[in-house]
Amino acid sequence: MAATAQLERTEDGWTGVQPDAAWREEVRRLADKHDAVLLAHNYQLPEIQDIADHTGDSLALSRIAASSSASTIVFCGVHFMAETAKILSPDKRVLIPDARAGCSLADSITGAQLREWKAQHPGAVVVSYVNTTAEVKAETDICCTSSNAVDVVASIPADREVLFCPDQFLGAHVRRETGRDNVHVWAGECHVHAGINGPELADRAAANPDADLFIHPECGCATSALYLAGEGAVPAEKVKILSTGDMLTAARSTNARSVLVATEVGML
Ligand code: SF4
Structure with missing residues (x-):
């Protein structure tokens, strides 16, 4: 689409030109003209989420896309999400607005690397997290989410x-929960969530003793926080593992005066 919102993220927040009414009308006009459904991941800018037909996590959005009657899917997210939508909707055209939008977690293993790893462990079952490229999924026996x-x-x-990739935090969580020592874990990580460390989470929780800590199990992006909660870095009774929808419901209904959300800022 020709019109774009000129927004950039800085350490202090968002800067640039806020999308105006004319921009929103143009986006909607183009979407109608091209029979497109607009999907925005929860991590997108609020302005993008506001204009989308649907918001949610990557898998939920891909399922919505597959059930949509629109012939074109505009996936405001990163590459693997658009690829997942295409896997579920092979007959539809899938567009990604920003071709540079990648995922450091998905990029931490290539198809060639996975083939080499499999060759070192013949007979192993490959379990890949949904945050993987289509090429890696094609080499995978079971594709999982963090909740399953x-x-x-x-x-x-x-x-x-078992060869588990690409998220080392989720892999460590799986090893601990299953008690299996034959789960080999790929040392991949997301640069966003690798930055959420135990001391920082514990400090935030200590500074907000009445706050709930919301961790999303399926967005594919909160697994380091999931691991840290299991390690006892934050009080277990304060940690809520919630889907996107449940996170919104819980934020409305909680008696806590504040909520800590350990994921991308767009979810706030
Ligand atoms: S937050 Fe991390 S895991 Fe999620 S899409 Fe971005 S880089 Fe990938």
Whole structure:
């Protein structure tokens, strides 16, 4: 689309020209003209979420896209999300507004690297997180989300080796929860969530003793926080593992005076 919102993120917040009414009308006009459904990940700028037809996590959005009657999907997210939408909707045209939008977690393993890893562990079952490229998914036996990763690995016969990629935090969580020592974990990480460390989470929780801590299990992006909660870095009774929808519901209904959300800022 020709019109774009000229917004950039800085350490102090968002700068640039806020999208005006004319911009919003132009986006909607183009969407109608091209029979497009606009999907915005929860991590997008609020302005982009406001104009989208649907917001949510990547898998939920891909499922919405597959059930949509629109012939074109505009996926305001990163590459692997648009690829996932295309996998679920092979007959639809999928557009990504910013071709530079990548995911450091998905980029931490390539198809060639996975093939080499498999060759070193013949017979192993490959379990990949949804934050992977289509090429990696094609080399995968089971694609999991963070909410079902433990169950998926537990369902694999105990004598089979498991190759889990690409998220080392989720992999460590799975190893701990299943008690299996034959789960090999790829050392990938997301640069955003790798920056959420135990001391910082513990400090924030200590500074806000009445606050709930919301962690999203499925967005693909909060797994380091999930791991830290399991390690006891923050009080367990304050930690809520919630889907996007449940996070919004819980924020409305909680008796806590404040809520800490350990993920990308767009979710706020
Ligand atoms: S927050 Fe991290 S895991 Fe999520 S899309 Fe961005 S880089 Fe990937």
